[in-house]
Amino acid sequence: MRRSGALALLAATLLLGGCGKDPLYTQEGYVFGTRVEISIWGLSHDKAATHAAAVLADLDRLNAKLHAWQPSELTRLNARFGRGEPGEADAELIALLKQAKDYEARSDGLFNPAIGGLVTAWGFHRDSFSPVTPDPVTLALLLERKPSLADVEFGDGGRVSSRNPGVALDLGGFAKGWALDREAAYLRKNRVYNALLNIGGNVLALGKKGDAPWTIGLQHPRQPRAMATLALRDGEAIGTSGDYQRYFVKDGRRYSHLIDPRSGSPAQTMQAATVLAPASREAGAISDVATKPVFIGGIGSARHYAQRFGVNDVLVVANDGSVYVTPTLQPRLTWLVQPPHLYWLR
Numbered sequence: 001m002r003r004s005g006a007l008a009l010l011a012a013t014l015l016l017g018g019c020g021k022d023p024l025y026t027q028e029g030y031v032f033g034t035r036v037e038i039s040i041w042g043l044s045h046d047k048a049a050t051h052a053a054a055v056l057a058d059l060d061r062l063n064a065k066l067h068a069w070q071p072s073e074l075t076r077l078n079a080r081f082g083r084g085e086p087g088e089a090d091a092e093l094i095a096l097l098k099q100a101k102d103y104e105a106r107s108d109g110l111f112n113p114a115i116g117g118l119v120t121a122w123g124f125h126r127d128s129f130s131p132v133t134p135d136p137v138t139l140a141l142l143l144e145r146k147p148s149l150a151d152v153e154f155g156d157g158g159r160v161s162s163r164n165p166g167v168a169l170d171l172g173g174f175a176k177g178w179a180l181d182r183e184a185a186y187l188r189k190n191r192v193y194n195a196l197l198n199i200g201g202n203v204l205a206l207g208k209k210g211d212a213p214w215t216i217g218l219q220h221p222r223q224p225r226a227m228a229t230l231a232l233r234d235g236e237a238i239g240t241s242g243d244y245q246r247y248f249v250k251d252g253r254r255y256s257h258l259i260d261p262r263s264g265s266p267a268q269t270m271q272a273a274t275v276l277a278p279a280s281r282e283a284g285a286i287s288d289v290a291t292k293p294v295f296i297g298g299i300g301s302a303r304h305y306a307q308r309f310g311v312n313d314v315l316v317v318a319n320d321g322s323v324y325v326t327p328t329l330q331p332r333l334t335w336l337v338q339p340p341h342l343y344w345l346r
Contacts, residue, residue, distance in 0.1 A: 037198040038195065041195065051192050055187070068170040077089060077160060101149040101150070105150070113169055113173060119172075119259060121135075147164055177288025181204070201240055202288050205233065214232045229333070229334045238276045238277070239277075240274040243258065243268070244272070269297070272316065272317040274315040274316070275294060289309065295316075313326055313328050322342070325342065
C-alpha cells in the first residue's frame, strides 16, 4: 500500500478562480511529481493568468532539468560521476549545487543530495514502486562509498567533478523549496505582491488575501484531512517531511522515501516534521531542507537542527501520534484534530 505525491500541507483557502470579478485567481498544475497551486489576489484575471502561466512554465523547465531518474541534466552529470569523469553544468545548476552543499554541511549530512544510489536501491526512483527492500550486499556497498556533496568540486567553465564515483545527485529534498524562492522572486519583480505558492505542500506566502492572511492547513499524517490551520505572514514559507507521502508497507512495517544517510535505510523516527521558515530570500529552500535533519535526526535533536537554519517554529508528530511543538508556533495554530498528547519541543 502506498500514497504517492500526497500533499504534506493542505491549502485551506484555495479555490479555483470563478468569474472575472473575483479578486482571487488560482491556477493548478502538476510538476515535480506533485500538485502545484498558484493563487494571486487583487489582479485582473488576465494579468494573473499570465503570471501563473509563466510560473508553471518555469517549473516545467526545472522539472525536466533536475529529474533524478528520467533523462535530464542531472542524470547526465551522475553518469559522468559514475564513470569517474568530470561533467559540465550551467550557472543555474552550479549555484543550486553550491547552495545544497552548504545546507548539507549545516545538517551534519542528514540532508544529503548525493545519496541517489540509496534512493534507487529502495525503489523510489520510479513513478510507481513496489514493496521490495534492497539486497543487503548492495546496501552495504553503497554505504561504504559514503557519498557526499563534499566530494563535488567546481572548476572553470562550468566544469563539475566528483572525487567519489558513488555520488549520485538527487535534489528532490531541495528542489521544490528552491523553486518557491525562484518563483516568488519572479512575482515580486513583476509587482505581484499578494500570492500563495504551493508546490506539493511546500508553501510560500506573499502579502495577504485581501484583508486576511493566507491560511493553510497542516496535513494529518494518518487521516485524510488537516489537523490544524495556520495563518502565514508575508514572506514566510512552510514545509513538511512525512512518512505518508512516498512509501510502501512490507511485513507490517512502513518504509518511506526519507533515507537516513547513516544507515542507508528509511528513517523511522516520527510520522511528520514541519518547519516554518521566516521571511528571507531562501525561505522556501530552508522550509524544504530543514525538515530532513529534523525528521531523520529525531525529536531529541529537532530544534537543534531547525535552529541551524534560522528556524524557531517547529512541529513534529511522533510515531504514537503525540505532537511536539515549539512555544513560538503553538499560539499560531488552530487545531482541527486535537492531538492525543501535546508537548513542548525544547
